[in-house]
Amino acid sequence: MAEVTIYWYGPKRPSSRQCLVRCAALFSGESPEGAEASWPVEREERGKPFFPNHPQVHCSVTHSGDYWLGAFCTQQVGIDLQIHKPGRLAALSHRFFHPEEDRYLQRAGFADFYRVWAAKESFVKFSGEGIGGNFGRFSVAGQQGLLPEVDGLQLRFVPFRCDYTLCVCAREISSVLLLPGK
Amino acid sequence: MLEIIQKIIFEVTGKSEVTIDTDFVRDLELNSFDVMNIVCAFEEYFQTTIPTRDVWKLHQVRDVIEYARERGLEE
Numbered sequence: 001m002a003e004v005t006i007y008w009y010g011p012k013r014p015s016s017r018q019c020l021v022r023c024a025a026l027f028s029g030e031s032p033e034g035a036e037a038s039w040p041v042e043r044e045e046r047g048k049p050f051f052p053n054h055p056q057v058h059c060s061v062t063h064s065g066d067y068w069l070g071a072f073c074t075q076q077v078g079i080d081l082q083i084h085k086p087g088r089l090a091a092l093s094h095r096f097f098h099p100e101e102d103r104y105l106q107r108a109g110f111a112d113f114y115r116v117w118a119a120k121e122s123f124v125k126f127s128g129e130g131i132g133g134n135f136g137r138f139s140v141a142g143q144q145g146l147l148p149e150v151d152g153l154q155l156r157f158v159p160f161r162c163d164y165t166l167c168v169c170a171r172e173i174s175s176v177l178l179l180p181g182k
Numbered sequence: 183m184l185e186i187i188q189k190i191i192f193e194v195t196g197k198s199e200v201t202i203d204t205d206f207v208r209d210l211e212l213n214s215f216d217v218m219n220i221v222c223a224f225e226e227y228f229q230t231t232i233p234t235r236d237v238w239k240l241h242q243v244r245d246v247i248e249y250a251r252e253r254g255l256e257e
Contacts, residue, residue, distance in 0.1 A: 062213075064215070068204055096218055
């Protein structure tokens with residue numbers, strides 16, 4: 001079972017890399033001070049970060065609006081935060097989403113657009129393939145609405161701030177803890 | 183072409199500090215949602231479609247200009 005810990009930072013925060021290593025240290029019960037030395041970061045081909053010295057710690061990061069968030073777990077994990085802001089929602093849905101998702105959003109008047117978006121992004125961030133891979137080839141929506149899991153991976157929406165949608169993707173999520181970064 | 187791209191980026195993101203060397207993620211701190219909105223706006227303006235696999239090769243404004251030039255997209 002996956003116990004996911006999410007750390008968040010607001011607008012006044014260290015660099016993204018510093019946020020990442022400080023949170024990794026916190027997740028592992030270490031002090032965030034001096035974490036840069038003991039938590040070197042490398043990136044997979046599509047940019048997903050990992051810790052070569054700590055292969056048991058998996059992470060995924062996201063930023064949107066004023067916030068940076070990092071999800072940490074002892075299993076593979078994906079996370080996405082998206083602020084709600086004006087955009088070409090219908091065009092984006094038609095252009096980049098699966099036809100099933102596009103049909104669902106059209107039926108629902110695009111009310112769930114950001115939930116579909118965050119669910120899809122968290123799914124592709126789980127694998128690390130990113131949006132350039134098969135973003136439009138899988139669907140997080142069915143006839144009845146949003147699906148709780150896709151290909152055996154759970155999609156869990158986590159309440160955050162109003163005007164933001166946050167979704168975590170992992171296999172068999174048992175708990176999600178949301179904490180401020182330090 | 184630079185002016186068109188600056189106009190599109192401003193319209194979509196409100197960011198105005200855009201030069202030919204601007205990196206969408208590093209300099210403008212755009213995320214995937216912003217980038218895809220820009221792609222849609224670009225496609226609308228030029229009446230074209232950018233294959234998704236190509237979108238993620240366009241890191242800087244200069245990449246977009248070069249991409250448009252290679253495909254004969256006119257202002």
